[in-house]
Amino acid sequence: FLIFHITLATVGAVLGIISLYTGYKNKLAAHRKLGPITSVVWFFTGITGVAVYLLLYVFYHGGETTSVIKAILGT
Numbered sequence: 001f002l003i004f005h006i007t008l009a010t011v012g013a014v015l016g017i018i019s020l021y022t023g024y025k026n027k028l029a030a031h032r033k034l035g036p037i038t039s040v041v042w043f044f045t046g047i048t049g050v051a052v053y054l055l056l057y058v059f060y061h062g063g064e065t066t067s068v069i070k071a072i073l074g075t
Contacts, residue, residue: 001055005048012041 015038022031 001048002052005045005052008041008045008048012038012045015041 015034019031019034019038022028022034
């Protein structure tokens with residue numbers, strides 16, 4: 001689920017930058033086509049972001065943690 005959210009966020013960011021660029025350069029045909037797609041991707045990114053937060057911090061409580069060095073060395 002987290003990977004899906006990260007992928008959506010990355011795609012949404014790229015689409016958002018392209019949308020801003022096409023709007024700024026007055027390429028309105030491309031901007032109008034890209035806008036609805038970008039908004040849907042951002043909408044699902046927001047939903048999955050809330051779901052990831054709830055899964056990480058509300059529903060499942062963290063277990064015992066250790067340092068990275070101990071985890072790598074297995075000590």
